[in-house]
Amino acid sequence: MDPLRILIAPTGFQTDLQSDRVADYIEEGVRRVFSEESAFIRKVPLYDGEGSFSQSLIALHDGELRKFEVNDPFYKPILCSIGFINDNTTAVLDLTVASIPKPDYNFYSNPTTTTSYGIGELLVSVLDAGCTEIIIDYGDWGARDGGAGILQALGAKFLDEEGNELLTISGASELYRIADVSLRDIHPRLKKIRLVVVCSSDEMHSSSHGGGMINGLENATEDQIEKFFTGKDKFRATTEKFLKKEHNGTPLISSVNSLGIGLGVIGADFRERSDAAKEYLQTEGLFDKPWDLMITGAMCLTSQSPIGKMALDLAQLARKHGIHTIAIAGLVQGNVKDIYDQGVDSFASAVVGPESSEKKTSALVADATERSMRMVAMGLSMKRDESG
Structure with a gap:
């Protein structure tokens, strides 16, 4: 089986983590489930006004x-x-x-x-x-x-x-x-x-x-x-x-x-x-290569927030190219159906349960990604069972 091709393109989580660090911890969560042999990863941290x-x-x-x-x-x-x-x-x-x-x-x-x-x-x-x-x-x-x-x-x-x-x-x-x-x-x-x-x-x-x-x-x-x-x-x-x-x-x-x-x-x-x-950071070219999955992320996943909208806009672009999107979110606001309609196929919250607030944001992002990847791995396994 060919390795999964995964594009990681998140925004930052406000002052807690800038986008490049969010991308690193999303990658960590992916690697807990998929090895380097089973998944190829490219990280593209989005410029959201903070970070580099x-x-x-x-x-x-x-x-x-x-x-x-x-x-x-x-x-x-x-x-x-x-x-x-x-x-x-x-x-x-x-x-x-x-x-x-x-x-x-x-x-x-x-x-x-x-x-x-x-x-x-x-x-x-x-x-x-x-x-x-x-x-x-x-x-x-x-x-x-x-x-x-x-x-x-x-x-x-x-x-x-x-x-x-x-x-x-x-x-x-x-x-x-x-x-x-x-x-x-x-x-x-x-x-x-x-x-x-x-x-x-x-x-x-x-x-x-x-x-x-x-x-x-x-x-x-x-x-x-x-x-x-x-x-x-x-x-x-x-x-x-x-x-x-x-x-x-x-x-x-x-x-x-x-x-x-x-x-x-x-x-x-x-x-x-x-x-x-606007001139230099055009994201359309990201999809010139085929991807099986895109993982984006935002502290607040909502079209009412400029940073949240950036993640959703990228998800819409991915959907236009036939690519599924998972979003890692610190907070989800508004109607969840609206988020699905804007290109996100699934999302995982980086804040789960009363103990979550005691963890660092980095661990929350990695843990949320791992949960999503285990679902992806299960789906791939079921697909192989059906075809076998």
């Missing part, structure tokens, strides 16, 4: 992860993962996952000395690999230099007041030294690619990101604070000639916390995640 946009994108396109060694915000070597999709023509980089300052680095003692040079090194790697599109899932890399390190790694030159090249810019506290920027020797392939930076709505629109105190700066000296803000303002003014008109004054470019200046200089197109999801 980039992880969902890479999984949706069945992408490949590659590791690159670069410098972290403290010029220490680290390995970072980049996803490659669309026949390796598109690179996907999640800044939050790529590098988080390690606790022993004492990041908060003086974050003004941190650098984004490593991000530039990652961009050089994917440019040299021949990618024609780069998608950056924006997050806190840990650098506070406005993206100056990115530009230097890509070949930009910084000049002082006398026209001398500044070979190193060690963080925001040295930005005040930059009087001019030359892009003459910038990586030549930058002009041939599309660079998209996906951000949260707050990063795109909230004025609170345009000023204020950055994390950890309360531990810096008065001299460090003065150099930081002076340097940030000067760097913004010096690079303004390279920025698109629509970038001027946007919080992501102006933010003291962000790398938006450097990314804006190299022509980044800044997009809200919710808007970018």
Whole structure:
């Protein structure tokens, strides 16, 4: 008998579990019943506004992860993962996952000395690999230099007041030294690619990101604070000639916390995640391959909830392709018949009995999946008995 082909594509369970972890625990429940020989599984965690946009994108396109060694915000070597999709023509980089300052680095003692040079090194790697599109899932890399390190790694030159090249810019506290920027020797392939930076709505629109105190700066000296803000303002003014008109004054470019200046200089197109999801996270292609079963999931399975509706919409799409769907739900609201009518063939509750609340959500999801899979296994056994 050929192995079952199972597609696992859940949303998250609110703050308890993000969609990638829900997918992991659904897989655990499946494996309690079906071995690797008896079931092939593909996991595609859905982006529901929480969790990682980039992880969902890479999984949706069945992408490949590659590791690159670069410098972290403290010029220490680290390995970072980049996803490659669309026949390796598109690179996907999640800044939050790529590098988080390690606790022993004492990041908060003086974050003004941190650098984004490593991000530039990652961009050089994917440019040299021949990618024609780069998608950056924006997050806190840990650098506070406005993206100056990115530009230097890509070949930009910084000049002082006398026209001398500044070979190193060690963080925001040295930005005040930059009087001019030359892009003459910038990586030549930058002009041939599309660079998209996906951000949260707050990063795109909230004025609170345009000023204020950055994390950890309360531990810096008065001299460090003065150099930081002076340097940030000067760097913004010096690079303004390279920025698109629509970038001027946007919080992501102006933010003291962000790398938006450097990314804006190299022509980044800044997009809200919710808007970018409509272009990049199309699920229709999931059903180009034949599946015997899809397992989705949502904390609340109802068409009245945007996240619950996402799971139901995918179930409808699966039904259109002749694929049965099981839903793992933390809560089911409304008329159950409506849920069946919207594409779900069966569902299992992840909250059963008075003892369930004492278990972790992860165990509840795995247990609910196991119960469903035992029913599937019984049905397959009965079918074999009939045919035999």
